[in-house]
Amino acid sequence: MAVTSADRADALFHALSDRTRRDILRRVLVGEHSVSALAAGYDMSFAAVQKHVAVLERAGLLTKRRHGREQLASGDVEAVRSVASMLEELEAVWRGRIDRIDALLTEEN
Amino acid sequence: MAVTSADRADALFHALSDRTRRDILRRVLVGEHSVSALAAGYDMSFAAVQKHVAVLERAGLLTKRRHGREQLASGDVEAVRSVASMLEELEAVWRGRIDRIDALLTEEN
DNA sequence: ACAACATACAACCAATTGGTTGTATGTTGT
DNA sequence: ACAACATACAACCAATTGGTTGTATGTTGT
Numbered sequence: 001m002a003v004t005s006a007d008r009a010d011a012l013f014h015a016l017s018d019r020t021r022r023d024i025l026r027r028v029l030v031g032e033h034s035v036s037a038l039a040a041g042y043d044m045s046f047a048a049v050q051k052h053v054a055v056l057e058r059a060g061l062l063t064k065r066r067h068g069r070e071q072l073a074s075g076d077v078e079a080v081r082s083v084a085s086m087l088e089e090l091e092a093v094w095r096g097r098i099d100r101i102d103a104l105l106t107e108e109n
Numbered sequence: 110m111a112v113t114s115a116d117r118a119d120a121l122f123h124a125l126s127d128r129t130r131r132d133i134l135r136r137v138l139v140g141e142h143s144v145s146a147l148a149a150g151y152d153m154s155f156a157a158v159q160k161h162v163a164v165l166e167r168a169g170l171l172t173k174r175r176h177g178r179e180q181l182a183s184g185d186v187e188a189v190r191s192v193a194s195m196l197e198e199l200e201a202v203w204r205g206r207i208d209r210i211d212a213l214l215t216e217e218n
Numbered sequence: 219a220c221a222a223c224a225t226a227c228a229a230c231c232a233a234t235t236g237g238t239t240g241t242a243t244g245t246t247g248t
Numbered sequence: 249a250c251a252a253c254a255t256a257c258a259a260c261c262a263a264t265t266g267g268t269t270g271t272a273t274g275t276t277g278t
Contacts, residue, residue, distance in 0.1 A: 229270085
């Protein structure tokens with residue numbers, strides 16, 4: 001049941017691994033968009049786009065806010081930064097900065 | 110046939126979306142390891158680990174070098190940085206810095 | 219020379235993914 | 249009031265994924 005940081009990393013990188021989702025994220029980082037406004041931009045069904053939005057939401061990369069009958073999605077830049085941090089940690093490993101301390105901070109916590 | 114930057118991004122984020130692969134990447138960023146040395150660290154078959162290494166290699170996150178009968182894998186920190194850059198670009202979109210110029214640099218080039 | 223080792227890859231399998239259409243449920247504007 | 253709209257989600261499907269075992273092919277150390 002415990003959601004580990006590895007689970008979070010899995011969900012974040014998986015969410016980012018699809019180009020449609022990266023594009024949606026780009027748009028909602030600029031500003032709020034309803035699910036249908038987003039869906040209008042892609043050559044696939046509304047349901048497909050709605051699922052992509054749900055994947056981004058579950059990963060924490062966007063949040064939704066009700067506004068009448070619409071759900072307005074906005075990108076969460078903090079989540080994007082948390083992914084960037086994971087990569088910086090990898091760069092730090094490369095630089096040899098971390099060595100053994102690394103065992104405390106990585107994957108299984 | 111053309112490998113777009115979107116294809117590269119797909120491969121990079123997909124490669125990073127598995128915790129075993131992130132762990133392998135961490136190890137090969139510290140130093141060279143043969144495929145069997147890597148495989149010894151995980152509770153799965155040699156073949157499974159060999160496939161994970163191949164996924165990382167295809168994404169460009171590690172390179173292999175022959176040494177006798179071994180293949181020594183090392184992490185490519187530049188590839189890690191290129192992923193970090195994509196995230197920085199997303200943060201820049203959020204800051205509103207990019208606006209329309211963005212259209213030139215993103216996804217489809 | 220050759221047995222043991224290191225790797226690659228094929229064939230297979232169950233689970234997951236990214237798409238589809240259809241249906242149910244709220245919300246709104248006239 | 250109610251038709252039209254916005255969303256969510258179920259059921260389905262083909263393709264991909266992450267694992268397995270087995271086999272082929274090099275390379276090495278004695």
